[in-house]
Amino acid sequence: MSPNQKRKWTSAKKRAVEILIEQRGDKALQDITRADAVAYADFWEGRTIAEGISPSSANKNISHIGGMIRAVDKRLKLGLDHVFGGTRLEGGRDGNRSPFTVEHIRSVILAPGALDGLNDEAKDVVYIVMETGCRPSEIVNLNKSRIKLGAEIPFIRVEAEGRLLKTEHSERDIPLVGMALDAMKRQAGFPRYFDNGDNLSATLMKHSRKAKLLPKVSEDTPLKKRPKYGVYSFRHSLKDRLKAVECPEELTDELIGHATGKPKYGDGYGLQLKAKYLQSIALAPG
Template structure:
């Protein structure tokens, strides 16, 4: 009979037994933790009830260990900060022992003289502060996100609340997973073996669980990026142990474009989008005719929806949020379904403003239910791929396509790029419904 995790039998009773993990041995010297579940084996032959009790005991024990580590870390950090403040109060810059060991003798004597003249030589706290007796406490993985956030103050100040929520969640979860796999180590204790083991664990999940390689690589990149940023800011001198650990040879499936025929004959068929609420339905119309990202559409403000112009258009621009890239700022003319949709929403889409995830969930649920996704590689984003293919089909210039998609243009840029009328010419050519005023289209030609 195999015993449940952390359970052993002693005198006919189930007992919880777990060895103190290596990373907590200096805080908990018991070696092994033994606790009785008070459940007799005769009454619980398979240890099912005892296993439940043991799981609760284990959760409590792990919380206790984390608390000890947090307390130790907090105490060390506060002691160090106190020493820094005391040194400054003496008119000295604090220096760690490793720095002090290589300091010129004149500097050492100056610090001793400061203590003697102030009658502070016998004061242990002041002596430690002046002479630098404390090394800076190590940064643990559990502190990585907080330290990283400090390096990103400017970047996150430009994010919308929903963008910031998603950004924080992704970074924090990446750290949590690394700690689950390798323990809460100090950054300087992370080794190449830790990094490779973490990458190998992700690769195994890609193979055995069908996790996307892109998801795994994004997680690995989060960790590497955070450590590099903290290392640079605090000058920790760490090796980049996560360099080159991204998973090779495992690309996620590309999103497939909708064919023009499928959009016209199936998605735009009478009744297919009727079950969607007005805002979600009109966002679909705008996306399919402009190629804009759904998140760009739902975050349009009234000032960036220009309908009373010779060429009606929307302006994709950073305003209270961060765009995906600096090249994403652009003006896109409105034709066909998109023009009609924006006339119904002159002030934007309040229901989904800064709630792109909510829109995505709503649309995917509807498209799946009504069989509007031909394959599992088709997503709402497939409208963007379709838009690009349709522009290519009417031989639109490559640079114009990139500009309308918000992609980077590698060739040198002269002037302000392609104007609204020239863009309109090609959008009219691929419009899924009657384009705008033909006289404007003729002028554009």
């Protein structure tokens, strides 16, 4: 876990506990009841209605408390009731992003001058995310040893090194093609955003709104059905683009860093086959 990951991990849980104490009092673990858990969930549901907080954010706070109680109970064998079970709010996956269409990427995001307001590192992260489907945090935390430009097929290696990855399936090798290869040749790393992905996300979203790079959403669209766009929209877009060229689903999941839901045999797909499919959907010649 990196220093920034540890700080965020700790502060989020501390804040969840502080709010629980504010709502239900400072109690010993064994004195926390189902009524306390339901009241805490109701508090967060009220905030989603009154303040527009997403169910996903509310559920994180509920899960922080339940998870910590389970962890302490397991370690110390206290025999506690897991009173927070089943208290998460419905609709907690509303944070998922909708994909950009290829037409929107080409005509709006890649339009001449569209990214000129960004610094060089942020701009190149956009190109790499666009062509590889990597998470922005995976890119900005690369070091020189994991950028393999001299390989027969240039690639980047995403692996845990001093920090936690999103999932166990996140470790993977990803070929560089098109604009991603050009961008990576310009950057030996991303010191401005290393272990500081939140700053990058804020920079990209601020520019996207200012430059009107996000697809327009009709105000008549019901709130729950409105598509949500952000940097992660490039990941979902890449998945759609790979599907359009009949890339095997397991290979797509391996590129994206998702679980396949199937037992893994062997070392997965090689760089050559990965590069073949990524090159076939490249948004610029590589």
